[in-house]
Amino acid sequence: MLSNKKRRLVEIGLLVGLLISVLFSAGIGAVSIQSEEMFSAIQKFIQNKQNLNLNERIFMEIRLPRALLCVLVGASLATGGSLMQALFRNPIVEPGLIGTSSGAAAGAALYFVMGAQLPVLFSTYTLPLASCLGAMLATALVFFLSSAGESKSSSTTALLLTGIAVNAICLSAVGFLSYMARDPQARSITFWSMGTLSGASWKAVGITGLSTIIGIGYAFRLAHPLNTLMLGEQEAMLLGIRIQRLRLTILIIQVILVAVATSFVGVISFVGLIVPHLLRMLHGSDNRLLIRNAALLGAIFLSVADMAARLWLKPAELPIGILTSIVGAPVFLLLLPKTNYF
Template identity: 40%
Template sequence: MSVEVVTPVPTRGRGTRIAVTAGALGTALVAVSVVSLGLGQYALAPTEVLGVLLQAGGIDTAWAPDAPTAAGVVLDIRLPRIALGILVGAALAVSGVLMQAIFGNPLADAAVVGVSSGAALGAAASLTFGLTLFGLWTTPGFAFVGGLVAVFSVYLVSRSGGRTEVVTLLLTGIAVNAIAGAGLAFLTFAGTTSTREQIVFWQLGSLNGALWQNIALVAPLVLVGVAASVLVAKRLDLFALGERTARHLGLRVEALRILVIVLVALLVCAAVAFAGIIAFVGLVIPHLMRMAIGPAHLPLVITSALGGATLIAVADLIARTAVPLADLPIGMITSLVGGPFFLWLLVRTRRRAGGWG
């Protein structure tokens, strides 16, 4: 007698909730981007912004302002900044989804466990020592190596008996952040004035100075990382059943975990190399999306990418406009939101686990 195995599918209500969430996030992202293109020291109306964009696409319209300065501000200053923010936000949010899946821990995040700091250390080393081994890819390459070393260190130390210990994960993250911080301090001391400014820029996190040539490097890394995350998302659902069950179902657990770790390093290095350390995006967004649509990883990856992009777009808008004639660090803004959220999540996790002891 054969037994038919039925694969569970999302209910209609859940599918609708996913579609509504994704649609709302996409709409919010477009709206925030248009508003951000118009706000600033050189203010433009939304119709003027659309006119500039249409004119850049070869469509003549009466909406475009006559002053050539408007096109320069929108196309050469604000648009690259928004595009970089969208890529960085998507990369950090998806990396958070991946880390929480492979560690089986809601507290896992690239910044919390030191992956962002490791990537920043690698990028800072390449500039401080003037390395040009791979041309324009040198800084992202060293950021990738630094992030990879950090995430493998966390993985090897925090694993025990086939599971990830919460306390060990957090303590390992503290240690990795401390080591990377010491390395960044040394490079700040040993570097030139120019490299010191860039190291400070990484530590604070900012999209100031975004250029199209930087986006040309970041975009392929993020797109490949997110696409690969979508491809492995359904297999990550099996981690929730436990590693032993996942192995019985034919999943190559260790191979998948190593692949995901590499993807995390790829996504984080792409973000850190050109935007610096922007904390808590990978912690906050996946949890909010999980509360909204459930734990299935395929829709979680997609909505988290949209949510992370939207969060960074909003944070950048606040950073540019909150204080006149000033540009606040984005890392500070995301930490103001993510810090209290992390404390709440830590307390909730401890209560559910009955204490760490």
């Protein structure tokens, strides 16, 4: 629990941290790029000159889009996680719970196996499109199945249980497809479900940027209704909250944030779970703070993770999803005894 001054300090700290981690993740790699080169590259880019040298081109075409994509995806996943935890009033929930990530994985797996048979209509967008569609379908399925049975008070539980079932279906579809797949396809499926940012491009940044801004912008407006949910659904309704509508809104935002982000980078687990947790330890559970800071910390978290993924086994690259879990989980376990939920 922090005073207003300390809250401000946390925010400034997060902003500075974000800036530093973006600069570092753009600078460090197989070729290291100095800050002067970054500035001159951006300058030349703005003036629309073509005479960029090799380092400047690496920065503009590879590093910068990747660093920005990291920021956007991290922010999206962490915000999605805070929304889910607040909606389900459960600190162990993450965005994958209502089928979004596993649906995306199933869509992507289908693409890897069947893609060659499909007419290539959307060129490089076919994979993101397939996984995004999978995510949307799975989430929509969860929502409609869970609201079919009519007992309004318990439908958050229904949402949770339906989510688990749909997750199981999607994951078994992924399993089946990897079993059926020939070797290179199966490897693609495996890599994709561990996440990678190596495919970052300016187009991916543009599309993810749009979904992230829309999604997070809308999420801010839900902070108050979500706070009342901490008292329970009954109390929230007595305060004038339309629970059914809130639930649908959160699901839609969730799809916008997580489906689009996941479709470009694959499944990255743990960010949506650990980031809201860390923040709760830091400044309590007020969703007004949590949602805003989760976006910032999520971005930092994923930027640092991506840096580590690139540097650890240099020049090879570790799948980022493995890194977020392998580092995130022990840190999380160390911090858990310090939580004060009571």
